Amino acid sequence: MATRSAPIRGPVRNGERALAPDLARGFMLLLIAVANTPWYLWGREIRATTIHPPGGSALDRVVQVVAIVGVDFRVYPMFAFLFGYGMVQLLSRQRAAGHSESAVSALLRRRSLWLFLFGFVHAALLWQGDILGAYGLTGFLLSWLFLRRRDRTLLVWAAIGTGILILETLLSVVGACLESSPEIFGYLSLGAAGSAEGDPLAAASGRLAFWPMVVVGQGLLGLVVPVAIVLGFWAARRRILEQPGEHLPLLRRVAAVGIAVGWLGGLPHAAAVMGVLRVPEESMFVFEMSQTVTGLPAGLGYAAAFGLAGHRLGRRRRPGLASAAVVALGRRSLSAYLAQSLLCAPVLAAWGLGVGAHLHSASVAGYALGVWLITVVVAYGLERRGMRGPAEVLLRRLTYRTGWKIEDRRAVSGG
DSSP states (O other), X not given: OOOTTSOBOOOOOGGXXXXXXXXXXXXXXXXXXXXXXXXXXXXXXXXXXXXXXXXXXXXXXXXXXXXXXXXXXXXXXXXXXXXXXXXXXXXXXXXXXXXXXXXXXXXXXXXXXXXXXXXXXXXXXXXXXXXXXXXXXXXXXXXXXXXXXXXXXXXXXHHHHHHHHHHHHHHHHHHHHTTOOOOOHHHHHHHHHHHHOOSHHHHHHHHHHHHHIIIIIIIIIXXXXXXXXHHHHHHHHTTTTTSGGGXXXXXXXXHHHHHHHHHHHHHHHHHHHXXXXXXXXXXXXXXXXXXXXXXXXXXXXHHHHHHHHHHHHHTSSXXXXXHHHHHHHHTTHHHHHHHHHHXXXXXXXXXXXXGGGGOOHHXXXXXXXXXXXXXXXXXXXXXXXXXXXXXXXXXXXXXXXXXXOBXXXXXXXXX
């Protein structure tokens, strides 16, 4: 019988790692930066259902359309899918090392709680839109409810959650036709206040007031994150991203259909924000749900696309410098995500240098790209030295500090 005293498996050796999950995480961080930085454009008018400010140049408007169609509401489902995928990867490694499933499940729940606390500190100090808390809380609950369930059960519950999302979207369309508008401006204004407040303590209070809405609303009640995590559980059991060559038809279908649905679903919102599609202001809330429900297939489609890219790169004898650097970033995704806030909030927010007041959509997207490139370079440097990311090291030590004997290996791990 497996015992808890067996040495816990150390980090995965580089030769054991599949390219696709890390490649997806690394590029996903660029999309996260592009999605988050518009919240730092403080001192602007808040429009219905979008944080993108009005006005600006033609290039600003192009950037906004690209973000609304391809990034907004599309990144966090991909993040959630990869988060669930990683949980099953960790479970499989530790179970193969001789630990009972119940013991490793408890370890996963402890890891999720620590991730929740990471999110709280992140929100208190830097970023009101933190997603670590949402994934930590949701991961804790879903690991308890679904990790031991049969594959069919996972798919049934994912289908139920998706069906509810579609139903909510249809009801929102009916509400929009009746011009029955819920309060959405307060939500956006509260989120923007974390960057617009000049007093550091007041800004921290604003961030902590907004953060629970992200944790509960996006993490649980929004259903997208739970559905994506459960589908990540299912996909990881089949090692779809680790062995993409055995699942090419599935990956191609999910990539093509998911991305097409996501981008087509974002076009009406972009058209309304740009003024091309005339929608009464009191009915604009309908795009909150349409973006949410089409963001789920888009996020899954992105993950599948990176599975295909990982398969192609894996067939090469040696990946190129650019792909190797992005993969290195994906292996340190937690550190890189937190580093984005360190490089953005003190520079852009009103309580810091306040640069966000002088930027617009295109320039802040350029800033986001620059931040991502910095993290890529640092991650690649750490990779060359065989060093893990500092946040990954801290999370691991906190997770395994009681009752687990860690088998030490000088290697790099994303989880």
